[in-house]
Amino acid sequence: MSLFGDALSWITDGAHWGGPTGIDHRIVQHLLVTFAAVALAALLALPLGVLIGHTGRGRLVVVALAGAVRAVPTLGLLTLLGLALGIGIEAPLLALVALAFPSLLAGAYAGVEAADRGAVDAARAVGMSEWQLVTRVEIPLGADVILGGIRAATLQVVATATLAAYISDTGLGRYLFSGLKSRQYDEMLAGALLVAGLALVLDLALATLQRASRPTTGKVPS
Amino acid sequence: MTWLNANRDYVLDMLLQHVRLAVPAVVVSVLIAIVLGRIAWRWPRAGTVVLGTASLLYSVPALPLLIVIPVLLGISLRSGLTLVVALAVYGTALLAGTAADAFRSVDARVREAAEAMGYSRTGLFWKVDLPLAVPVLLSGIRVVTVSTVSLVTIGALVGIPSLGNLLTDGFQRDIRAEIVTGVVGTMLLAIALDVLLVGLGHLATPWRATLPKAAAR
């Protein structure tokens, strides 16, 4: 009896597909939570990161803040938020936003900062406004690193989105919890494999995007 | 504060347990990551597979990992070793790529000069490559340290004691002071270790203090 074999047959069992607790439905929920969390975090972190990278101001404060956020145990944050907001998807979503924030911020400011200074100076010399400088030079040049941050954040969130199932009927984490509590380890491991598989697919998609963002002519030194 | 005063010994005990789990995990992941990073740097083709595997491990959710590791290694579910191994896996996953970057960041001209001066291959690694890789490596180690300290808390879910116990116990008994103590204690520990690392980094790279800031970056 191999636990991994059992987990695989659990996944391929047709009875576990379809319906409101089926694998397909759980995957969709899991993806929605992941996208929502990364998107909300990006809304805050990317503009802030670009601003810091561009101006070089407030870097220390914000970096320290992001570090502190990284140190917050997600489990603790989830329980505190849960007690404040009640059950449902809000508390886990906020906890995941906090989780995604540091990677996104770091990617954004590092990307903009790393944009070739020669190119930036040249753009300034030809009379680009600061706005043009940011949107036409720094962001395109830093896109690789910025997308790297999004990839890292997405990987973290997709794995941790399992926690959403702690207080709501959402996502692949449901298999982990119900498997753990009722000692159905094939179900639990199946959930873990599905999450890892989902992460792989997302990572491939983002990697493709990242590759496409690289300048086609003239290699930028990394 | 009243809760903290009444339970100071317990909190300190859990803090100590927390350190005992987090520090070995970070040390192990740094060592493995340096080896993997070195491999990736020397043989880029093999390296991409190694780094790909490592980054993939990061996407495995933590909770099942704590059940799977005892199965694979034949150790007790509740053994601290289980958590250390799990955290070392995540730490390595996060750090291996950075380690490869770190070796890449070493100026090829410096290596050539060192080779010309007659450094052996091992000498080159210990005296040139590794020290010069420290700045980039350190940035990765800091991230891993902070996230490891925070991840230790999940051990409480399977009975491995740490500050995470304040989270689960405080939650059940609805003692918010206890939860907050757990969260703040974890953060303070992470920050303390981070400061320590920055200090060690300065000691390990004395030449950087004399360089102008822009160049040091």
Next chain:
Amino acid sequence: MTRPSRFGQLRSTQIGLALVTVASLALTACGGDSDPLSSGDGDNGGGGTIVIGSQDYYSNEIIAEAYAQALEAADIEVQRDFKIGQREAYLPEIESGSINLFPEYTGPLLQVWEPDTEARLADDVYADLVTAAEDKGLQVLDQSPATDQDSYVVTRAFAEKWGLETIDDLAKVTDPMVFGANSEAENRPNGPKGLKDTYGVEVSFTPIEDGGGPLTVKALEDDDIQLAIIYTGDPSIKKNDLVTLEDTKGLFLASHVVPLASEDLSDEAAGVINKVSAAMSPEDLVDLDARSVDEQLPAATIAKDWLEKEGLL
């Protein structure tokens, strides 16, 4: 100076290869028929010392602490190994002998070993449990009058609105009801299925993984859920003026506090523990729990005060 872009140069084929590597490693490493949790090390902490465990549940820890202090008062050496997560984490260690004594609950424990058990009444459950424990090479000592069992609760407002006293009365509720509990309840006899089969009551289910803790109470008060499972020993029932619905058709197994012990536990130690069990009334347990939650005292203090009051120290 963090550099989040580390995986930038990966190709999909290489990631695919990586996945295969991981999978094959995992598969080869797990070729054996290893049971994930039968890996206790069999060390019972040195000659004669009794290793006492407790759940990561404050009420359980107080009982374990009472065992420990009573044994110490009888000059028996003990070692505390408390706050060990959930049953799935510690049960294998009791079975392997690395923990010798553990406060348990008759009904839930029997359900772990015999998921389809028909026993419901206290004495039937206990009798079955004695046999089941023997099969595992363990023993249960005397069961205590103290009970801590799952029960269905609703808010006072909800109970008054629909005139609810027993679970049967839920049939009178015409609004859709959401039932919140740990995820294992979904497939247990006392979950939505049992409600429908035994009482003909239809509810939808939402998981809240805190075992009837503060989140569950908040969800009840927010009207996110209307029905929840909370332990009868939980002081939050009284504190939040919740109403426990009477289980007239025996959906829940009786659940008395019972010490689960290694087979070789000395008669002397068993005698000490049996006295503790006999002294603990259901009201005592609720009071002990209330002190833990309201006065926020450590388990050791609460257990000591109680043992002294009962003249057991």
